[in-house]
Structure formats: C-alpha cells, structure tokens
Amino acid sequence: MSWAAHEFENYFIQKHAGIKISFLGLAIGTLSPDLFTKSLVYNSDDPAMFHRGWPGVGFSHSLIFGVALALLVLWATRSRSWSLGILIGQWAHVFTDVADTAGVMPFFPFSTEPVTISMWRHAASEGRYGDAAAYYSSLGGMWDLFWLVVLVLVARRTLSAEYFRTTILPADPGAWAWLHRRTGLGERGLLTLYRGLCFYGAGRMVSWFIYARFGARTPFQPLWNGPSYLSSYNDLSDAGPLEVVWRTTLGGVLFAGFLWLVWRLVGSRLWLRGIDPPSVERSRTFF
16 A cells, blocks of 8 residues: 555646546545545455455455546536546555555456556555554665655646646636635635645644554565565465466456446446536636
C-alpha cells in the first residue's frame, strides 16, 4: 500500500494524461480501493489476505473494479471526464500497490494470483501505527518521496492558479460550480481545496516518518523487501515463478477479452450517450 504516493501521482497523471479528465473523479478513483475497506483491514484475522486476497476485499484492487465504477459513473452522470477520471485513478492505485509483498490481483476474477515486485513488506498485521512505522522504515517511504520529487520537478505547474483556472475547472465545471454553490467558496477557496490533496499527502508523509523515527523508534531500513525487523512477508502466493507468470498471463488474456466484450455490449453505447465538459468560456461563468 502507499500512504502518500496516491495523492501526489494524481497531479502528474492530470498533467500528462493527454485527455480531458475530472481531477475530482481522478482523486476519488485513486482513493476508491481503500475508501470503504481500509478501516476494516486492521480488525481482520488475516489483514493481508483480507486487504488484497480472495476471499476478502482484494477485488477492490483489481482492474475490473475500476471498469465497473467507471461504467456506473458514466451511466449515472453521462460525464465522460468523470468516468475516465475514476478509471485512470483506480488503475493507478492498483499498479502502485504492486510494489508491496502482498501485491494485487489485477485480473480478478479471471486470476486470483497476486502480482508483486516485493519492494517493501505489507505490514497491516502490525496495526495502523505499526503499519505506518514499517512503511516509513522501508522503501515505501522512499516511494512517497519519489512521487513528491516528481511532482515538484515535473508537474509543479499543476498547483498554480493559472493551471487550475485553465485546465482543472474546464475539465469539470459542473462539480466545481456545485462546490461553489454549496460552500460559498470563491476561486481562491476552491484552488486551496484542489491543492489540499497534495498538502494532505505531504503532511502524512512527514508526520508518519517523524513518528517512525521518534515515536515507534523503528530502524530505518530502505532496502529491497524491507524492513527486515518484520518477521512476516505477507506474501499471498504459494506458486513458483513460472506458475505465477502462467496464471497472470492467462488472467490477462481473459480480462482483455472480457473488456472488449463489455465495450461492445455496454461501454460504447454509454460512451456515445455521454457528454463532454462545456467550453472554457461557459465553465467560468459561475464565479
């Protein structure tokens, strides 16, 4: 899992996606795999299996979950920018979580084989505070820092008022206008709200790193498959390398076929009846 990278990567994706997507939809899509399940993980008998495996809520970290959410949003709102944001955000979360030892089941239900690069150890079995301390004692913390550096070096323009006014608002004027009416916030207030996700991620990263060093006093071990002081790897697969490759390849082929079928039968029709955001000029009229 990631404690802050999911927040930072939204701005990078928004800048480089090359298509008009809702930032709010992107943010919700990124949060969706953990939104209704993370609070239950720490109270389960087997947190890693419950979080990422099957049976459990591991399906929330599968690509098909993002497809289902995107189609549901497209059907309910007819908004192409929101459906794309939900899909891309959820898929970004899935691919990011491949890095810990529990991995994800990207091609569920066609394959329940977890895919992982075991960069750091999944530590939900240590409880919320132990999990955070372990994460920020491993390469997980470095992963968050990497995305913060990428944001600052490559995508810092996305935090500017001009970018918010010329790109973020036009991609989703309806939702921002609704927030304006409900909260009374002007452009400056909405800009602060937009930037808030970045500051929230940075605040989490700094505060949990400080807790790990001075509160939990866990050893800082930013090594592959660390931290070594954890006795459990939480690896959910009992298969060998070749079997993992076979199961994953087969699941991927079946998923691709299913995705094509869903597009032909449902997705293309919903997309054709969907609507794009209005013009830039119309999007500015609610201020």
